[in-house]
Amino acid sequence: MMMTQKRDDILAAAQRLVSQHGFHGTSMSMIAAEAGVGAGTIYNYFPSKDDLMRALFMMIKQDFMQKVMAGVSPDAPLQESFGLMWANIIHYYLDFPDQITFAQQFHHSPYFDRACEEMMNTLLAPLVVPFEKAMSAGVIRPLPLPVLETFTLDVATSLARRHIKGEIILDDTLINLTAALCWSTLSPDSTRK
DSSP, rough: OHHHHHHHHHHHHHHHHHHHHHTOOOHHHHHHHHTTHHHHHHHOOOSSSHHHHHHHHHHHHHHHHHHHHTTOOOTSSHHHHHHHHHHHHHHHHHHHHHHHHHHHHHHOOOOOOHHHHHHHHHHHHHHHHHHHHHHHHHSSOOHHHHHHIIIIIIIIHHHHHHHHTSOOOOOHHHHHHHHHHHHHHHHHGOOOO
């Protein structure tokens, strides 16, 4: 088995087990057994469980960013890109529920430290910068980034969760409609007088 394949197998096993058993319920020996490697082999790739969990989190977030930004032109105005990013976020949540579960657990765990936060800020910059530019240019309302995240990412993920539960059916029409509604909420032109 090639070195990168073993590493990938270890990461995939950790993701599956943490999604099922949580961080504390998942031991390194469980991960080794699930990955089909010896317990000591994991330590050739990851010095500790903390390092393994951080590597998995960053891998998932990198994959998330690639998929969210797929098809988005960095030079396009935010309004043109917004609907595509919105749909990409929803589809990621629908297509990769185990990754989302792991990332959410990690984000709210002691593993998520200052170093992880700094890596996240760097990783998410391609998503955040267009919103910052749009706020500066008056294209969208000037909002603190956590508020902006609540009105965009949190709403999209909530819709995906409701789809998974069977409460709604997120077809392309509804995805596009919700993207337009969200955009109109961010737009300074939507202020009612």
